[in-house]
Amino acid sequence: MNNKNLLARSLAAVWHPCTQMKQHEQFPLIPIDHAEGVWLVDCDGHRYLDAVSSWWVNLFGHNNSRIRAAIQLQLAKLEHVMLAGFTHEPVVKLSERLSALTDHQLGHCFYGSDGASATEIALKMSAHYWRNEGHEHKTQFLALAGSYHGETLGALGVTDVALFRDAYAPLIRMSATIPAPDLRFPGTQEGSLTALENHLEQHHQHLAAFIVEPLIQAASGMIFHEPEFLREAKRLCEQYQVHFIADEIAVGFGRSGTFFAHQQAGITPDFLCLSKGITGGYLPLSVVMTRHSIYKAFYHDNTARGFLHSHSYTGNALACSAALAVLDIFESDNVINANRERVPALNRLTKPLQHHPAVKQFRNRGMIWAFDVTGTSSDFARCFHQAALKHGVLLRPIGHTVYFMPPYTITDDEFELLVTATLESLDEALS
Numbered sequence: 325m326n327n328k329n330l331l332a333r334s335l336a337a338v339w340h341p342c343t344q345m346k347q348h349e350q351f352p353l354i355p356i357d358h359a360e361g362v363w364l365v366d367c368d369g370h371r372y373l374d375a376v377s378s379w380w381v382n383l384f385g386h387n388n389s390r391i392r393a394a395i396q397l398q399l400a401k402l403e404h405v406m407l408a409g410f411t412h413e414p415v416v417k418l419s420e421r422l423s424a425l426t427d428h429q430l431g432h433c434f435y436g437s438d439g440a441s442a443t444e445i446a447l448k449m450s451a452h453y454w455r456n457e458g459h460e461h462k463t464q465f466l467a468l469a470g471s472y473h474g475e476t477l478g479a480l481g482v483t484d485v486a487l488f489r490d491a492y493a494p495l496i497r498m499s500a501t502i503p504a505p506d507l508r509f510p511g512t513q514e515g516s517l518t519a520l521e522n523h524l525e526q527h528h529q530h531l532a533a534f535i536v537e538p539l540i541q542a543a544s545g546m547i548f549h550e551p552e553f554l555r556e557a558k559r560l561c562e563q564y565q566v567h568f569i570a571d572e573i574a575v576g577f578g579r580s581g582t583f584f585a586h587q588q589a590g591i592t593p594d595f596l597c598l599s600k601g602i603t604g605g606y607l608p609l610s611v612v613m614t615r616h617s618i619y620k621a622f623y624h625d626n627t628a629r630g631f632l633h634s635h636s637y638t639g640n641a642l643a644c645s646a647a648l649a650v651l652d653i654f655e656s657d658n659v660i661n662a663n664r665e666r667v668p669a670l671n672r673l674t675k676p677l678q679h680h681p682a683v684k685q686f687r688n689r690g691m692i693w694a695f696d697v698t699g700t701s702s703d704f705a706r707c708f709h710q711a712a713l714k715h716g717v718l719l720r721p722i723g724h725t726v727y728f729m730p731p732y733t734i735t736d737d738e739f740e741l742l743v744t745a746t747l748e749s750l751d752e753a754l755s
């Protein structure tokens with residue numbers, strides 16, 4: 325199939341996500357033929373550095389030989405079996421290893437296929453727990469302003485992004501939000517905690533859970549807060565008997581600098597949602613982990629007290645084998661320490677960006693870099709994205725915030741190239 329043909333057929337037959345399709349009258353789709361390491365290669369041989377890890381999923385580069393080998397081994401044995409009434413080694417091993425990574429505090433793993441499903445599972449499990457415990461009025465949720473927890477109807481109820489939500493407002497049971505902590509603005513952390521305490525005090529009898537993206541509110545523009553915020557928020561939730569849900573779909577698996585972001589606060593959430601990086605970007609998989617005291621409230625002779633939620637692909641064996649390969653890489657390459665040791669040198673490479681007159685609030689946490697651009701038009705994100713593509717880099721700013729979330733396997737040279745292309749794209753987008 326020649327490229328022109330492929331693009332036309334894609335526009336005719338494929339409804340692309342997060343896209344106003346009409347904009348493709350001006351901006352062509354990019355047909356990717358293959359990929360290697362941080363590089364996506366299109367059908368004409370143009371290369372694009374995947375600086376957003378293909379929407380934050382790809383941790384160890386494309387065409388990773390170790391993940392591929394693990395999937396191939398599993399593929400020859402068992403691709404899938406329904407997980408109700410059956411089990412298999414990859415799902416058992418994965419659950420045990422994830423549990424060990426929480427110091428066995430979160431010993432029960434419930435699987436879904438994507439991030440939004442994990443959010444749905446955590447919300448349902450929390451409310452159902454309270455019902456089973458005789459607190460059937462605890463059915464409300466609380467989220468931070470600017471939160472993003474996925475785009476199914478239940479998840480949109482705790483997602484505070486107007487563009488994704490407003491068209492569906494009549495279909496959604498909206499949760500309350502409190503102001504978010506934001507390290508760019510002093511005092512917001514204290515303000516947020518005060519609002520949390522007030523809300524808990526007034527509404528705890530109806531509140532099942534508080535859901536948070538620990539340390540980094542990613543989709544609303546890489547907004548950072550301190551571990552101290554999580555520590556205090558968790559303490560308040562415990563005091564008022566409200567569950568604390570850590571949505572680490574974006575920030576888990578080392579992105580924040582530790583394996584899980586909540587570890588930096590020394591807390592254990594009641595529910596931990598994981599997806600995105602879990603299979604290194606190979607196959608869809610998500611999981612919600614919880615502690616034994618919550619699991620126990622469902623364990624009963626009465627069927628309806630059980631958690632009867634299900635997805636057809638729950639615990640898919642191929643996806644679990646990819647996730648096991650990802651955990652193997654973390655262990656054998658000591659990825660968390662290796663990343664930590666690299667960050668100072670990578671930060672030095674960003675100096676020219678930090679000194680750019682239009683760049684404000686340059687920030688880094690773990691393997692995330694972000695900065696705000698001043699003097700932009702409302703069209704900045706699209707202009708910058710297009711300019712970056714011309715310079716061989718895939719970047720998708722959020723509003724006027726540009727961020728890097730590259731695969732951990734990016735080399736120093738590739739990172740330097742990314743910085744250079746970003747500078748050039750910035751000047752183009754601003755001119």
Ligand SMILES: *Cc1c(COP(=O)(O)O)cnc(C)c1O
Binds near residue numbers: 439537543
């Ligand atoms: C991406 C994301 C989700 C939703 O995951 P999907 O797989 O896109 O449904 C939920 N929460 C956070 C924090 C995310 O970044």
